[in-house]
Amino acid sequence: MKSLSRLLAIVKKEVRQLRRDRLTFGMVVGLPIIQILLFGYAINTDVRNLRTAIANEADTHLSREFIADLGQTQVVDIVASVSRPAELEALLREGAISIGVHIPPDFDRRTVDASRAAVHLLVDGSDPTILGVANQLRSMPLGFDTMRAAANDVGNIEVRAYYNPERRTPVNIVPGLMGVILTMTMMLFTAVAIVRERERGNLELLINTPVSSAELMIGKVIPYIVIGLLQLALILVVGRLLFDVPVRGSIVDLYLAAALFIAANLSLGLFISTAVSTQFQAMQMTVFILLPSILLSGFMFPFDGMPRFAQYLGEILPNTHFIRLTRGIMLREAPLGELLPDVIYLAGFTVVAMTAAAMRFTKRLD
Amino acid sequence: METAGNYAIQARGLTKQFGSLRAVSSLDLDVPRGQIYGFLGPNGSGKSTTIRMLCGLLVPTEGTAEVLGTTVPGDSHSLKAKIGYMTQKFSLFSDMTVLENLQFIAEIYSYPSAERKTRIANLLDRYDLNDQAKQLAGTMSGGQKQRLALACSVLHHPELLLLDEPTSAVDPQSRRDFWANLFRLAEGGTTIMVSTHYMDEAERCHRLAILDRGVKVADGTPQRLQASTGMHVVEVTASDPYAAQAALDGVDAIASVTQLGVRLRVLIPDDVDNPVGLVKRALDAAGVSAEAGASEASLEDVFVAVTMQNPDHVA
Ligand SMILES: Nc1ncnc2c1ncn2[C@@H]1O[C@H](COP(=O)(O)OP(=O)(O)OP(=O)(O)O)[C@@H](O)[C@H]1O
Numbered sequence: 121m122k123s124l125s126r127l128l129a130i131v132k133k134e135v136r137q138l139r140r141d142r143l144t145f146g147m148v149v150g151l152p153i154i155q156i157l158l159f160g161y162a163i164n165t166d167v168r169n170l171r172t173a174i175a176n177e178a179d180t181h182l183s184r185e186f187i188a189d190l191g192q193t194q195v196v197d198i199v200a201s202v203s204r205p206a207e208l209e210a211l212l213r214e215g216a217i218s219i220g221v222h223i224p225p226d227f228d229r230r231t232v233d234a235s236r237a238a239v240h241l242l243v244d245g246s247d248p249t250i251l252g253v254a255n256q257l258r259s260m261p262l263g264f265d266t267m268r269a270a271a272n273d274v275g276n277i278e279v280r281a282y283y284n285p286e287r288r289t290p291v292n293i294v295p296g297l298m299g300v301i302l303t304m305t306m307m308l309f310t311a312v313a314i315v316r317e318r319e320r321g322n323l324e325l326l327i328n329t330p331v332s333s334a335e336l337m338i339g340k341v342i343p344y345i346v347i348g349l350l351q352l353a354l355i356l357v358v359g360r361l362l363f364d365v366p367v368r369g370s371i372v373d374l375y376l377a378a379a380l381f382i383a384a385n386l387s388l389g390l391f392i393s394t395a396v397s398t399q400f401q402a403m404q405m406t407v408f409i410l411l412p413s414i415l416l417s418g419f420m421f422p423f424d425g426m427p428r429f430a431q432y433l434g435e436i437l438p439n440t441h442f443i444r445l446t447r448g449i450m451l452r453e454a455p456l457g458e459l460l461p462d463v464i465y466l467a468g469f470t471v472v473a474m475t476a477a478a479m480r481f482t483k484r485l486d
Numbered sequence: 487m488e489t490a491g492n493y494a495i496q497a498r499g500l501t502k503q504f505g506s507l508r509a510v511s512s513l514d515l516d517v518p519r520g521q522i523y524g525f526l527g528p529n530g531s532g533k534s535t536t537i538r539m540l541c542g543l544l545v546p547t548e549g550t551a552e553v554l555g556t557t558v559p560g561d562s563h564s565l566k567a568k569i570g571y572m573t574q575k576f577s578l579f580s581d582m583t584v585l586e587n588l589q590f591i592a593e594i595y596s597y598p599s600a601e602r603k604t605r606i607a608n609l610l611d612r613y614d615l616n617d618q619a620k621q622l623a624g625t626m627s628g629g630q631k632q633r634l635a636l637a638c639s640v641l642h643h644p645e646l647l648l649l650d651e652p653t654s655a656v657d658p659q660s661r662r663d664f665w666a667n668l669f670r671l672a673e674g675g676t677t678i679m680v681s682t683h684y685m686d687e688a689e690r691c692h693r694l695a696i697l698d699r700g701v702k703v704a705d706g707t708p709q710r711l712q713a714s715t716g717m718h719v720v721e722v723t724a725s726d727p728y729a730a731q732a733a734l735d736g737v738d739a740i741a742s743v744t745q746l747g748v749r750l751r752v753l754i755p756d757d758v759d760n761p762v763g764l765v766k767r768a769l770d771a772a773g774v775s776a777e778a779g780a781s782e783a784s785l786e787d788v789f790v791a792v793t794m795q796n797p798d799h800v801a
Pocket residue numbers: 504507509527528529530531532533534535536574651683
């Protein structure tokens with residue numbers, strides 16, 4: 121009973137302090153929104169409007185038809201027409217275009233001859249994304265009959281799907297982004313929590329009161345669980361409104377998974393806070409964990425494509441497991457029960473980190 | 487301990503070693519219940535370290551203490567509710583108001599919720615904080631902060647109050663008010679241990695211990711300490727105190743000369759006869775015009791005398 125009231129006293133104090141801390145309060149709301157806009161728009165790997173020049177030496181009906189279809193894909197933006205391939209090379213060198221399309225004089229004959237290339241693509245290979253797009257363009261259908269059929273289907277949607285491998289759409293980025301944002305904010309909040317009070321001198325007062333280590337730790341974590349869940353709601357709403365990101369599975373499952381993940385990060389943050397001696401060190405440690413959480417968690421790069429060693433490191437990070445959970449629940453409609461290993465890992469991680477933090481935190485100064 | 491009932495604190499051989507530094511060295515303390523016990527010592531003499539060991543914040547390298555019947559080091563948890571501790575550095579929450587700080591302390595000590603409001607209102611009255619109730623603690627003046635810190639440390643009616651230099655950076659009037667509050671608390675039965683480096687404060691204590699470089703060099707009532715310095719005190723008033731000091735410094739029988747404005751306090755061992763005559767002769771010989779007369783030992787003199795005798799003393 122007394123224990124509960126002490127716990128509530130800590131919670132109340134944290135909320136009061138947080139309310140007065142404009143910057144942190146702003147971060148709670150601002151950080152998710154800014155991140156989702158940044159990742160959603162700027163790191164958009166849907167490639168569009170690559171500047172392109174055409175050297176059409178054939179100038180037949182079929183070749184003009186091909187060029188029109190090429191323009192329709194919206195992947196390329198035809199900015200110039202030249203007469204000879206050498207001019208394409210010059211434009212490419214200047215950086216005026218990213219792709220040069222050379223259609224040889226015997227284009228019509230080549231389309232029916234599989235042994236010879238009907239079209240030459242000159243590509244600025246210094247940008248891997250453009251090179252990738254050019255590779256996709258290669259498989260564009262050529263020839264009268266197939267061409268017609270394809271052109272009818274080539275609406276925006278089919279082309280998007282075609283040029284954006286599944287892993288690269290905002291639909292796939294947002295579930296992962298939730299993990300990154302929560303890792304960043306949750307860990308940072310608690311990593312500085314204890315050490316800040318140590319720096320300000322509050323800790324010497326606190327540890328002289330009857331409050332226990334566990335009450336102090338849990339009391340500090342509870343407000344942030346609520347904040348984390350609010351951030352999650354914010355991300356889901358913004359993701360829905362701006363990027364049409366669906367939640368195909370159960371929203372309850374998603375929140376359960378998130379609550380577990382938030383607890384894992386907060387516990388880790390608390391552990392950091394007991395291990396460091398200044399707020400600056402706490403932030404360094406947070407970044408130290410945040411970077412692999414972005415790079416090795418399957419958020420940026422497909423997990424299966426990573427080297428074995430990187431995969432092992434990734435498996436340790438809570439974010440890796442959370443991204444599996446969110447992608448499963450949001451995109452594949454998987455029930456939580458089918459994702460049990462990741463759920464268990466996050467629960468275990470929380471218990472271990474929290475215990476370690478409470479054990480490291482002694483109510484003493486030496 | 488058979489006398490434990492009469493003492494709030496009994497420490498035996500309390501020692502704290504920080505690396506190669508012996509911050510507190512074999513300290514014995516007996517603090518009677520219901521008294522104000524002063525802890526006098528210069529910067530770095532180990533006052534804070536001792537107080538921290540007594541409330542369980544630091545583990546002594548050697549020695550133990552019996553605090554309110556609980557052995558330290560040990561399970562100091564049960565002790566927390568019975569002790570009020572005012573840290574040397576302001577340790578309340580700067581980003582909360584005075585009222586919020588008091589409420590937090592009331593909650594964390596599980597003060598009966600029905601009486602919380604009245605208790606806090608009383609404290610705001612007593613410690614003259616009504617005008618600041620809604621002010622953020624961090625924006626208050628030094629004296630106001632100190633009053634808040636004292637109010638917070640006594641809120642839960644502790645039996646023992648440990649105050650670590652509670653009046654540093656407080657003006658003389660506020661200090662008098664502060665001490666009036668301490669006496670009121672002591673009359674109510676609270677044992678108060680207060681560290682200070684102000685002589686006038688030490689003089690108000692029922693008993694005091696003088697600490698020098700981690701070693702207790704004297705303890706007792708202020709009167710007893712003043713009576714047993716083992717020194718004659720001669721006060722010299724000179725228009726040129728520097729010349730007077732120079733004239734006295736070379737005299738073998740003189741233990742120490744301390745300047746206080748235009749006055750000099752001269753300490754001469756007990757066994758020297760006619761100390762005033764000795765001083766006058768030395769001044770005349772140097773051609774310094776000054777008046778000299780016998781004086782009672784002040785605590786300042788006690789302090790000078792006892793630290794001089796500390797074997798660790800480096801002259
Ligand atoms: N955590 C620590 N680590 C190392 N040395 C310490 C530590 N705490 C205190 N000391 C040293 O122990 C000695 C006694 O310090 P303490 O704080 O007890 O002095 P004090 O009497 O309270 O002085 P002041 O009047 O300046 O507050 C000092 O020399 C100090 O540098």
